[in-house]
Every structure is written in C-alpha cells, then in structure tokens.
Amino acid sequence: MTESLTPTSFDTFAGLLKTASGLIIGKDKVYLLETRLTAILKREKLADLNRLADRLRGAGVDALARDVVEAMTTNESFFFRDDKPFQHFRSQALPRLIAARPPGSTIRIWSAAASSGQEAYSLAMIIAESRAQLGNRKIEIIGTDIARDQLARARDGLYTQFEVQRGLPVQMLMRYFKKEDASWRLSDPIRAMAQFKEYNLLSDLRGLGRFDVVFCRNVLIYFDQPTKSRVLDGIAGLMLPDGLLYLGGAETVMGITPRFAPLPAERGVYGLVGATTTPAPVAYRPPAAAVAKAALV
Numbered sequence: 001m002t003e004s005l006t007p008t009s010f011d012t013f014a015g016l017l018k019t020a021s022g023l024i025i026g027k028d029k030v031y032l033l034e035t036r037l038t039a040i041l042k043r044e045k046l047a048d049l050n051r052l053a054d055r056l057r058g059a060g061v062d063a064l065a066r067d068v069v070e071a072m073t074t075n076e077s078f079f080f081r082d083d084k085p086f087q088h089f090r091s092q093a094l095p096r097l098i099a100a101r102p103p104g105s106t107i108r109i110w111s112a113a114a115s116s117g118q119e120a121y122s123l124a125m126i127i128a129e130s131r132a133q134l135g136n137r138k139i140e141i142i143g144t145d146i147a148r149d150q151l152a153r154a155r156d157g158l159y160t161q162f163e164v165q166r167g168l169p170v171q172m173l174m175r176y177f178k179k180e181d182a183s184w185r186l187s188d189p190i191r192a193m194a195q196f197k198e199y200n201l202l203s204d205l206r207g208l209g210r211f212d213v214v215f216c217r218n219v220l221i222y223f224d225q226p227t228k229s230r231v232l233d234g235i236a237g238l239m240l241p242d243g244l245l246y247l248g249g250a251e252t253v254m255g256i257t258p259r260f261a262p263l264p265a266e267r268g269v270y271g272l273v274g275a276t277t278t279p280a281p282v283a284y285r286p287p288a289a290a291v292a293k294a295a296l297v
C-alpha cells in the first residue's frame, strides 16, 4: 500500500522546484505531484512519492532532480494565444522596429518560455507576411525553455490536429503547414526562422545577447514575487533601450519591478523605464499578402 505524502516529502519537492525552476507549489497542489510524477515513479520502480523524495535527498541525483523539475512544468501553449499581443506586434512593434533599424541590421526576438514553439512560430509567420517591408533587415527568433522535451517538439515543428485548431488562422495552416499522417508539419522556411535553446530563466541569461522584442508569457504566474522581480530585472538587462516586453494576460510588472512601464493604452505591453525613445503608435497598413483572421473551429 502506498503512503500519503509526508510533510518532509512535500518540503523536499517544494524546495527542489522553487530552487531549480522558480515554481511554487502549495499544499493544495499535491495532486499535481501525484499525476505528473507517476511516470518517474514507474521508471525508477519506486512505490510512492515518499520514496522518490527520499531518493532526492540523497547524493548524485542531479539527473533525477532535473527530470522531476521538467515533469512538473506546465507546457500549455497555442498559436496566436490571446491574439492581442500578436496584433500589437504585427501592427505596432514590427513597423516601428523596421523604421528604427537601418537596412542590413538584425532584429532579435525572444520567446522566453517557448514551450513547444507555438509563440515563436506565430511571430515567425507574422514576419513572413511582412517580408516586403523588412527589406534586407534580418530577423532572429530565439525560443528558450527549461523543458527539454518541449524544446525537442518545438524544433520538430510537428503539431496535432487539435493544436492547429487552437488559434491558428486557416489560411496560415494552408500556407505554412503540410499534413503528415494525422499531424501537421511546419514548413522548413518558417522553422528555419526560429532557434530553440535550453535556458533557465533563473540562470545568468547574458549569453543570449540583446533583444528588440521579448515575449515572456504565462510563466511568471508560477513564480513568487521575488522570483518574478529577479526574472524581469534579468530580462530588462537584455533589452535594447527602445525594446518591448509582452507579458501574459494574468501577469504584470506593477509592484514587481520599476524597470518597465506599460505602454499607454496597451494591456500587456511594456517598455523600459527611461528609454531614450518613447514608443509612439504607428499607422498600420497591412501588407498586401496579409491573411484574414479566420480561425479554424
């Protein structure tokens, strides 16, 4: 018979997750440990979570701890999630960057909790639709995440029928994906626009270089206040002075860091405080090839 989780075991998991990934789990989330760690218990031939916690308190368990952290991440993502940030990127951020960056320069975009790649590829598809306006400016999209299995999926660019039915306009599905058995494979040119790297947001991020645009969405919600501040301050340090930060619908910088301020009349879009250039709204002219937004049902 399996024992219920002891307070010591709970503290072992909670401590590991907070230190290694920033994830905070309350006692009401024990069911998440039970559901998400079942495969590891089976693989390690352990009777229950208490035995796994005992193992984690031992020595030489880095790889096991890594697997536990990865199994506990929530990787939910979908194309054009929440739509508005992508509309803003398409109609405001990108035209402004094109105007501000000289021909020949590289515009760098970071999807900072990229999961299985839908956010990075949504941006890549928008950019592909705006090729004519870009001139010979280059675009680099970097997707990072702590979860290696999700990064592998992102690189693969293969999505289920269910995944392409969530938010992806049907014209984009037809234009940029090919049916492969029961799934859909993103085209090589769109896949080639994004690179995916394993990076922990709690680590030193400076190796990533500097960015014009950062999407860091639906990950800060899992962190406590000091961790949110630390991550946002780290991101601020990587942004160009006139760069833009996009957060998720339930996330904000307010009361967390003084480094960012919301753009006037925009929800979820932030600029650096003291930036030399205040982002002014741009009159948007859709590119000739712009596709209508007709989401699949």
Ligand SMILES: C[S@@+](CC[C@H](N)C(=O)[O-])C[C@H]1O[C@@H](n2cnc3c(N)ncnc32)[C@H](O)[C@@H]1O
Pocket: 020, 021, 022, 023, 073, 074, 075, 076, 077, 078, 081, 112, 113, 114, 115, 116, 119, 144, 145, 146, 147, 150, 199, 200, 201, 202, 216, 217, 218, 219, 248
């Ligand atoms: C809910 S998904 C969000 C995906 C995408 N940004 C979106 O909004 O659709 C959160 C992602 O954050 C990642 N994550 C959690 N903690 C992390 C950390 N400390 N460093 C990097 N990524 C982390 C998880 O692995 C997961 O893939």
